Amino acid sequence: MALSGTIAASGLPKAPSAARVDWVDYAKGICIVMVVMMHSVLGVEIAAGQTGFMHVAVAFAKPFRMPDFFLISGLFLPLVIDRDWRTYLDRKVVHFAYFYVVWVTIQFGFKAPAFAAETSWREAGLLYLESFVEPFGTLWFIYLLPIFFVITKLTRRVPPLAIWLIAAALETARISTGWTAIDESCARFVYFYSGYLFAPYVFALSDRARNHPALALAALAAWALLNAGLVARGASEWKIVSLALGFAGACAIITMGTLLARAQWLNFFRFCGEHSIVIYLAFFLPMAATRTLLLRTGVIPDIGTVSLTVTIVGVIGSLAIWYVALRVNARFLFERPQTFWIAPKKAGPVLQAAE
DSSP, rough: OSSSSSSSSTOOOOOOOOOHHHHHHHHHHHHHHHHHHHHHHHHHHHTTTOOOOOHHHHHHTTTTHHHHHHHHHHHGGGTTTTTHHHHHIIIIIIHHHHHHHHHHHHHHHHHHHHHHHHHHHHHHHHHHHHTTSSSSGHHHHHHHHHHHHHHHHTTTEEEEEEEEHHHHHHHHTTOOOOOOOHHHHHHHHHHHHHHTTHHHHHHHHHHHHHHHHHHHHHHHHHHHHHHHHHHHHHHGGSTHHHHHHOOOOOOOHHHHHHHHHHHTTTTHHHHHHHHHHHHHTTTTTHHHHHHHHHHHHHOOOOHHHHHHHHHHHHHHHHHHHHHHHHHOOOGGGGGOGGOSSSOOOOOOOOGGGGG
């Protein structure tokens, strides 16, 4: 059963066995749907050469979509950062590395024939090897997470404020080397580290939203207007402004998740949050197939409707793949086999950070 409130903000004490934090699942669910929406909409629009009504939703979510995901990813790190290095590396590096290797191979397998047709099979093979240096396709998020986990543990003796200021400066500097691992690390680490550093304040924000829903709704309305206005004017891309909007949007999604959890509405988002890793890993398959089918057949003429349909199929289709994998004993696609553990698996609380 998920906790009805939060893990207490002060000190983040250990949760009961198998406990989950309800609003975190809602927030993650909203974020993963927005990630699928972004890839689906932009993919359709690039292929079709035109935009639709869903483009507005993607633009609105851009300032906060990934900042919130990274912030939540660092939220439970205070509970586990003191683990010995072997256990820490197993849970925070090998865990994500396993899924990256499995799914980059699957993704590349679908795309390799097209790559080989354009160049050669030798070049396609080299491109596959390159994917372990340059994150491939949609998988860059789980490529970066292990790096962030290791950096945070290695710098524990450095004054946290200094780390945060450097991370904020890197986001503002707009580093552009052409290497995704470097560029996205510079742009996103500040949010991950903020989740780790300011976790008690994040839980306190959720508690206030839960206790004062009317005020929380008013704050959400004000944020939505401000975010939409800045996006429409192009100001959301400005230095400093983008950083502020990233944090404001993350707070908004946290508040939204808390209110949905309080009312027990839209449980589909909660389910998506509980299985966010499943959706993230597998959505590209149904997304790409549906996009190709709809654009080639023209059965839906409106590009916005096509984009929305591809988004829905991407989310539901990934969950269907997961369900089928469980039924046909292909759990290795979404569950790391014992063979690939470097530290003993121990019974304990099931927290969203472990995903």
